[in-house]
Amino acid sequence: MSQGLLDAQNGPRSKDDANGRGISRRTFLKFSATVGAAAGGGLLLGFSIPAMSQGQADKSVIGGDAAEPAQPGVFAPNAFIQIDTAGKVTLVIPKVEMGQGVYTSIPMLIAEELEVLLDSVTIDHAPPNEKLFSDPLLGGQLTGGSTSIRYAWDPMRKAGATARVLLINAAAQQWQVDPATCHAQVGQVIHAESNRSIGYGQLVDAAAKLPAPQNVPLKDPKEFKIIGTSVKRLDSPGKVDGTAVFGLDVRVPNMVYAAIANCPVFGGTLGSVDDSNAKKIPGVRQVVKIDNAVAVIGDHTWAAKRGVAALNITWNEGAGANLSMKQIVDDLAAAADHGTGAVARKDGDVNKGFNDAKTRVDAVYQQPFLAHATMEPVNCTVHVRPDGCDIWLGTQVPTRIVDTAVKVTGLPADKILVHNHLLGGGFGRRLEFDMATQALKIGKQLGTPVKVFFTREEDIQHDMFRPYYYDKISAGLDANGKPVAWQHRIVGSSILARFAPPAVRNGLDPDAVEVASDLPYDLPNQLIDYVRQEPRTVPTGFWRGVGPARSTFVVESFIDELAAQAKVDPVKYRRDLLGKSPRALGVLNTATKAAGWGNSVPKGQGRGVSVMHAFGSFFSMVVDVTVDQGEVTVNRVVCAVDCGMVVNPNTIEAQVQGGIIFGITGALYSEITIKDGRVEQNNFTDYRMLRIDQTPPIEVNIVKSGEAPGGIGEPGTAALAAALSNAVYSATGRRLRQLPVGSQLKTA
Template identity: 75%
Template sequence: MSQGLLDAQNGKPLDAEAARFTRRTFLQFSASAAAMAGGALILGFSLPARSQGDARKSVIGGDGVETPQAGVLEANAFVQIDKSGQVTLIVPKVEMGQGVYTSIPMLIAEELEVPLASVTVDHAPPNEKLFSDPLLGGQLTGGSTSIRYAWEPMRRAGATARVLLVGAAALQWGVDPASCHAENGAVIHADSGRRAAYGDLIEAAAKLPVPQNVKLKDPKDFRIIGTAFKRLDSPEKVDGSALFGFDVRLPDMVYAAIVNCPVFGGTVASVDATHANKIPGVRRVVQFDNGVAVIGDHTWAAKRGAAALKVVWNEGAGAAVSTQTISRDLAAASQRAGAVARKDGDVNRAFGAAKSRVDAVYEQPFLAHATMEPINCTVHVRPDGCDIWVGTQVPTRAVDAGVKVTGLKAEQITVHNHLLGGGFGRRLEVDAITQALKVGKQLSVPVKVMWTREEDIQHDMYRPCYYDRISAGLDANGKPLAWQHRIVGSSILARFAPGAVKNGVDPDAVEVAASLPYDLPNQLVDYVRQEPNAVPTAFWRGVGPTRGTFVVESFIDELAAHAKADPVQYRRDLLGKSPRALQVLNVAAQAAGWGGGALPKGRGRGVSVMNAFGSFFSMVAEVTVERGEVKIDRVVCAVDCGMVVNPNTVEAQVQGGVIFAITAALYSEITIERGRVQQSNFTDYRILRFHEAPPIDVHIVKSGEAPGGIGEPGTAAAMPAIANAIFAATGKRLYRLPVGNQLQTV
């Protein structure tokens, strides 16, 4: 996801006034922000966000419990404290493995002065007005923004609740609030030894005026933030009680196996369901625009029925699309000038003064998400309403899909959001939800629509393939005087948030490439939009930074080799104006033993530096190449992501991102022939195996800056480090991914 600020309603960038939101912006509390509901203190707060969507009826999770006072409090989130002292936090972000259901409660617990174990979490209902993320302009989870979004608002909510509770106790005791303090879920008056539990104070606290601009803790006083806590959701995921979309079970529910048109953009011409209808357990066969669903009493019946179908397809123009035609079109598009994303100095003049010039072309393939939980969605469409059970990164867009397909009103659509078995951007899309609704409209009972792994991979929304032309003019010492970078590829934002594309520039496509940490006095970065005919593209664990960092850091490494300079020192010499980037580079290089002596033949180290998602990364990969096979021996990463909430989460996210990157760099590629994806399962869309995963050392650089993102940067920084290590080991420069059989002669 791009880091740009977008209006949730029209995808346009926020105006100057709205865009002044920062992590330090004070919350706007209303007089009614504290209230009693069902014997609990409800604390609401609002952010200066632009989105003004209507409140929508919903439930929290899949258990049918309605949101406390939903649509009544003008809040961005709710903190609820009941009479037992239990704190319930309604989190606007979804949990898909990144740990936000632990880290965000830590923010509340820190300022509220309660043990983390006292905080429970519920999914937020779809409501743009209450739960919009100002960093993204909507209620969605992506762009590594969850902690950046929550950092100050959640702490301030906890601090405000604490001040109210302290004030209530002081009023009851007739003492100065300054003589009281909160500790471990209670208010204590040290002079008299009196103590009152939070649960005993909620009625009195709800009657007090809400304080404005409460003081937050000094970081030196943090006791929870910055401490390594185990994931709160791990026990449920281990014992199987955690509920994902695939776990939904409803009375009278039937199961649907999907057969999508194998060709992009194709539709159904005719269906022969004779054999399918004879299979025991098959109820019926339903058709929609680009596919067929077999409805069964259970999964096996539906799947067997789907295999027995005989479908004739209208393949359409998509049947002419192939990887070769797409690559040809990208190469041709790279010959024309693009929309300017960055222009500094006089590039043409600098090239004229250069002593040498280096040119390169980089290519990167389509990539599937291949989440461990394949696509699924359960719906129950009725004349008077519709329920949707799904794991989604965009709950309000799920409601919008319901409105569009069923014709019902938004308030008649109920979304039951679940834990996500992997997202990576795939569940930012509602194509599968829309499809499930089209099937559900034709039935009178709940239906669980499931995609097989084959359907999931062959009908994904893919990370775009890209084609980059990049050139540098160097002085006599090999330092860059001129830098020109042309990016050619699909624009995801043109579809997802069209207002974000300004003057022809997709800010996600040029991210990193147009904001390098290096001192480059003359540079020109432009973007040429070239859509792959019929192939749907989407976000994939940091699209712009992922593709951009591979190109830039591979090319910087090539310039170092051209200058016969050490790759780390070459970067150091260009990072004088970016001290945070320089620091992570130094930490990573030292931890990896860079410069500690030559490695054996066939082994090499590679390095990368990156600034994206508000964080700074440097990564060193060490590899062995033998008979054309690459083994990743070790990865060392230095991370400056600002103030750290949970070091365990940071380490886990970096490690997961690196493994994701190794998979992509070595193996992953979606290829197309006659409009059909050729890969179908993990047999030919290979995922890194357990025994192939290297040791990954994560070094967190202490920082007093506001938090940056952590979910996606590790993936982006790892790919070029691996490619550069392969060059160090073999002398072969990689200009395209995956590595595949490019090293067979090495």
């Protein structure tokens, strides 16, 4: 996104906006919108969306820089829609595109109510602006948690409907007819009685002067023409022909390149560096030192990388120099056995339930540190000047990028311009701003544009890792094998305590206990609690599937254990516990029927199942595997999805397939281990990925539903590991309570 576009979208900066990112009060055209919170919360948040300013930019390439600003006269009834006098419709999307399809699905919501053809609109990134683009489900302007459609479902449709009504009113006023006798269709207003029509572009000036209508009714789903149809991705052509711009693609005049060497030990700092050999390499310009890293500045990436390799660095390794996996796991185990945790759920009398039980089953489950390993390694291009700062990158948290730039540079927020681009994979990694902070520290010493990049090795070894989690879980069963007591203690790092401290109350991290504290099963006596135990110096962050991915593996694997203890088929066992959750039962029945559950499988093969309610959606997954000499081959995955109202079936299928592939990789292979305070893995040679020839057929069955939309980007990953692990048990008789499955099978 170009500076011109950001200036145009932000408008004249208001003196009343303390963040320097507001809209001039003189350009406001307000309308009310109501956002419904996710399941169970009941939150209704009213907010006003200011109009955009005049003179906005015209941008025709998704993910690229904008063209010259358009002529004055752009109709912008809210923060998401711009229509110029030529009738061109530009939609400003508040979520970032990282492969999940929001640059198609959110425009579908707006275009449906605005009555324009989807292939006639262009897309812009939203600039950093918490006032305009904050997601109330997440508490800020960020993309994550599978909230994009849940957040957008009402506001984006209301944005389109309000604009449509304004345009109809403008046409009716011009024709001097009752607006009720007019309707909108394909970018124009039509008055059927007089056989007159007029394009949106001819109405923008008049519409901009009209008062915004309140409480505009939305279409009945029966009237949908776009929502619910299979639409091709709007961002695909640019990604195919190479015109789409990701952060790593950014080129600006006079730009140099910086390869970076970070302290290999977590928490360590730079001691000294001998850069004499590096400076002899052709193309190397200089060496820049910051607190925990060294960067070599070059005319191109090869010079910078060679320069880093030639450095002789001494690190102050600090207290983390002797950290090992044994210490981390011992800390977790000790915390699990100590005292009481923060209670997430307490139903009935757990102690009485265990006393009355005929059988007790206890287990400990462990899940390793994981890296994100996005296709596009983290990178950031900056130009820090005395009078301002430009930042080019792909980020899930644009306003946090502004905040870190203010801290590092000392410049006011209104002098910081963030040019957000397409993300070559996020998975939670680009919820962090550590790369931007480092790039700004380096750029501050240069005064010239510089692209700072991590090599794949740096990216894997200096990630913000999914935490290592340690779960103690127990159940008491009656004479029929049905649970009468359920106790689950979750021990691990609190990401939210760092990322969003107010979300952690009385020691309880809601992400850490998600799914575990709200199971679809009928369990009469429950106690679920959480104990925070940080992994000493290892930095932790969100990873695709977040809390539900960790909890679902534990809960659904343990449910299988209980079924085995009761000598009951694991699907029947679940059915008997799902009488109070018809949507969960519905996906279980759909998935197992489609997978042919109950049919025999050959020796050496196994079939496993899982059920999950998370992100506002219901999932069930059936996985077929073959196990041969400790190597697991996934033969097939069948999934049933009830995600409420469907916006784009193509997106749902693609996201579920991608999430499953990501989940297979994590469950079978992925593991970050620590030795002497260092990450032992460094590239795809030892941080293994699922290969294309290993990818199984994946069948996605979408269950029709009239409920509000749920999330779809992460559930496929979250529901996978348990079904796969249960399939391995079916094939081998080995119950694996620790991931990854591959390494555990070989050591079992």
